[in-house]
Amino acid sequence: MRVAAAAAAVVVWAVLTSAAPTKRQSAGTDIDAVILQYALTLEHLENAFYKKALSEWDVEAFTDAGFSEKFYDDLKYVAHDEEGHVVYLEAGLAAAGAVPVAACQYSFPMTDPKSFVALAAVIEGVGVSAYLGAAPLVTSKAYLTAAGAILVTEALHQSQQRAAIGETPAANVFGTPLGFNAVYSIASAFITSCPASNMALPVMAYPALSVTxxxxxxxxxxxxxxxxxxxxxxFSVTFVSGLDIVAVAPSSMEGGMIMAEVPMMVEGQSYAFLTRDNSGNLTDSNIVAGPVILEVTPRAPVFNLTIT
Structure with a gap:
């Protein structure tokens, strides 16, 4: 069954927060301030991610892995962007009288430039999904404009990394919004601890789902x-891709494994959940497990050359 993904969008800037909580926590009533704190926590993570990679591998390591010197130089711009986002959000929160959250401690599963770039494409994609999902909840037009400006940059980063590993840079007609807890469920794998002084964020990790x-x-x-x-x-297997949410029945179940057919409209970095029904409803009460990240090669593009 298909429904608009925007209907399921909830606050989601969460590649972020401490990995320990599995229950929702109170985060106050100023939703815009909370969203900006989520955005800052996301940017802290990305800032640390790129700086760690650039501190571990030099241009020779990247060229030996098959990347160009130009790609390596462009990574420096990405690192510059992420640091700039942190500085901008910290200044905005401080000006509003809030105490900005500090960076956490992270663990990134990367062992060489190739695994770093593959992970970068995924992290940037999750970040894009997080910003998109949060957009409907932002009440300040100024904040929404700032968030949109950052989202554009994150999407450019994602396309750059996807192209570098041979994936279609723009594999879907639309970006894919994800809910707050869905993003946290993915993000918590990268976060080992956060300062006790950081504000509590409303997070809840769903039971894990993996793909073999x-x-x-x-x-x-x-x-x-x-x-x-x-x-x-x-239960159903519910796929989220672009603005589509598509629920299908499992093809088979055997030995603790669930097999499901990828719907034809699923393309690019997409997500799958197990849900209690096939309604496309991605509320907490309807999600059984997930999300798991899927990379789906898009079909050949079809378009009409006639200009009307």
Whole structure:
């Protein structure tokens, strides 16, 4: 079943916060200030991520891995961007009388330039999904404009990294919004601890879902999903891609593994959940597990050359 993903969008700038909480916490009543804190926490993570990579591998390491010197130089601009986002958000929060959250401690599963760039493409994609999902909740037009300006830059970063690893830079007609807890469920894997002085953020991690079939996959192909705990009640596999939410019945279940067919409209960096029904409803009460990140090779583009 298909529904507009925007209907499921909730506050989501969460590649962020401490990895420990699994329950929702109170974050006050000023939603714009909370969203800016989420944005800052996301930017802290990305800032640390790029600086760690550039401190560990020099241009020779990148060229030996098959990347160009130009790509390496462009990574410096990305690192500059992420630091600039941190400085901008810290200044804005301080001017509003808020105490900006500090950077956390992180663990990134990267061992060489190739694994770094592959992870960068994913992290930037999750960041884009987070900013998109939060947009409907921002009440200040000034804040919304600032967030939109950062979102554009994050999307450019994502396209740059995707192109470098042979993925289609713009694989979907639309970006993919994700809910607050969905982003946190992905992000918590990178965060080991946060300062106790940081404000509490409203987070809740869903039960884990992983994929064992190779990536990238393709529309119409089957993926093998492994939940942390196999559902005991009927469920659907719900895919989120661009502005589509598509729920399908599992193709088969065997040995703790769930097989499902990727819907034809799923393209690019997309996400899959296990849900209690096929309504496309991605509220907390309807999500059983997930999300898991899927890379889906887009179909050949089709368009009309006639200008009307």
């Amino acid at each position: 079939s190779g990536m990238p996959t393709a529309p119409g192909a089957r993926v093998n999903l492994v939940p942390q705990t196999m559902p005991t009640s009927p």
